[in-house]
Amino acid sequence: MRAGVVALPASEPTVEIVGEAGDGLAAVEPVERLAARGQTVPAPRVAERLVARMRRPAPVVPTTREVQVPDAVADGLSNADIGKRLVIAEATVKTHLLRVFAKSDVSDRTHGVGTASESGLLPRAKGGPGN
Numbered sequence: 363m364r365a366g367v368v369a370l371p372a373s374e375p376t377v378e379i380v381g382e383a384g385d386g387l388a389a390v391e392p393v394e395r396l397a398a399r400g401q402t403v404p405a406p407r408v409a410e411r412l413v414a415r416m417r418r419p420a421p422v423v424p425t426t427r428e429v430q431v432p433d434a435v436a437d438g439l440s441n442a443d444i445g446k447r448l449v450i451a452e453a454t455v456k457t458h459l460l461r462v463f464a465k466s467d468v469s470d471r472t473h474g475v476g477t478a479s480e481s482g483l484l485p486r487a488k489g490g491p492g493n
Contacts, residue, residue: 422465422466424462424465425458427448427450428458428461428462428465429478431444431448431455431458431459431462432459432462432474432475432478434447434448435459435471435474435475436475436478436479441455441456441459459471462474462478466478466481
C-alpha cells in the first residue's frame with residue numbers, strides 16, 4: 363500500500379485515498395475538510411488494517427449439499443444416480459455442481475472434485491491415497 367491517508371466516509375462503504383503523506387502535510391488539509399463535513403477519518407494504522415481486511419477474500423464455506431454432491435461425483439456416480447442417492451432432482455444436482463465450480467473457480471467435474479479433495483472439502487476414501 364502506498365503511504366497515504368485513507369478515509370472511510372460514513373455514507374459510503376468504499377475506501378478513498380485522500381492524499382499522499384510523504385511528510386504528512388499533503389494529507390492534512392483534505393483530512394481536515396473531511397472531518398469538518400462530519401465524515402469519519404480513522405487513524406492511519408486503523409485505516410491500514412481496514413484496507414487489508416477488505417482486500418482479504420472472504421472464506422468460501424460450502425453448504426452440506428455442496429460437499430455431498432462432489433463426494434458422490436468422486437464415487438463415480440452420474441448426476442441421475444447422485445439425485446437418487448441424495449433424494450434430489452437431477453437438475454438440483456447440476457445446480458449444486460455449478461455452485462461448487464464457481465466457488466472453486468473450476469469448469470468441469472474432474473477438476474472440481476480434484477480441487478475439493480485437495481482443499482480438504484471432500485473426505486478421503488478409506489484405503490485411498492493418504493489413508
